[in-house]
Amino acid sequence: MRRLAVASVLVLPLGLLVAVPTSGSSAAAPVAEHRAASAPAPAARRAPGLDVRRVAGGLDIPWDVQPVGDGRLLVTERDRARLLLIDADRGQRTVDFPSGSVWRSDETGLMSLAVDPGFTANRRIYTCQGARRSGGRHDIRVVAWRLDPDLRRASRVRTLVKGLPTRNGRHGGCRLLILRSGALLIGTGDAAVGRNPRNLRSLGGKTLRVDRTTGRAWPSNPYARSASRRKRLVLTYGHRNVQGLAQRSDGSVWSIEHGSFRDDEVNLLVKGGDYGWHPVPGYDESVPMTDQRLPGRQRGARWRSGRPTIATSGGTFVRGRAWGSLRGTLAVAALAGQRLVFLKFDRRGRFRSARAPQALRRYGRLRSVTSAPNGDLLVTTANGEGRDQVLRVSPR
16 A cells, blocks of 8 residues: 655744655545646745734634625634624624524534535525434534525525434534535544444545535546445545645645544545544544555545644635745644644645744634635634634735
């Protein structure tokens, strides 16, 4: 079994992260949606200064933020299960949304949010949220909604995917990303059940790829002809707790994953790829995040945090010339690490360097990172007790 090149990081007092190469080499064939003819153009030599402005405050665990046009933003609050509209001209207000139907426990509640590419015409959005089942049980579901013309009320269109596992809410991470092909990508947690990640009939510890209008398996999924409906949805498996998804300008698709006590990971997704998390018997977190002793081939991480973890969360690729040497990097939020890390990968997806600016190390825990239409970054904090914010980060 071949190992992919990875790197761990060393945290320095000045807030910079320096790559510490570990083992191996080789390039995987990544998932690509509308691959460009060439990789991103080389960035300018210098990193810019950063302006950080508060867009909204008084929030409680805002899990995700997404722009919906005309300078407006939608935000989900995990524990309050609120959907908020933030308008630069009119302030922020709560959208009429059935918060009472959202099951909330530990890390699970109203989580990721995606906005349909045709939102101006169809006003469709997608959420990932905890739900109640019969018999006092629970699961996590991906639901399609339609907002009214004034963006004041959300009406349920349909449940696209249900049955994402959860027990007490631990490892309920559920990130959504609409790919350039139009498919909806869903990153899931393993619900802290050891056999879920490699069980292809469980939706836990996976990335799933579905049609965003029907919830059916994307036709080119690796198991699209399986007799098992759940297996048909699977794109990759062997994940612990996928917290972030991002698509690079070359079409490649990447995931960001919580480690155990070591090795948060950034992975380059390969169709049908096994990412090597198999904490059995029981839930044995002493095993490696990517366990190369397992049968078959395991895909090594393109970056890992080393020990201890910094609890990586959401991320996005940075775009726009104003970002200088940070252009084309993967901006990753860290919860425990309380920073934003800019990870640089070359055209073949090999890790080159990392940077954590001091300007973003004073806001506490960071959860989500979204690219605004003008290339600014929208970042949510995750400190709780009504102390949270949405930040806009601009290069200068």
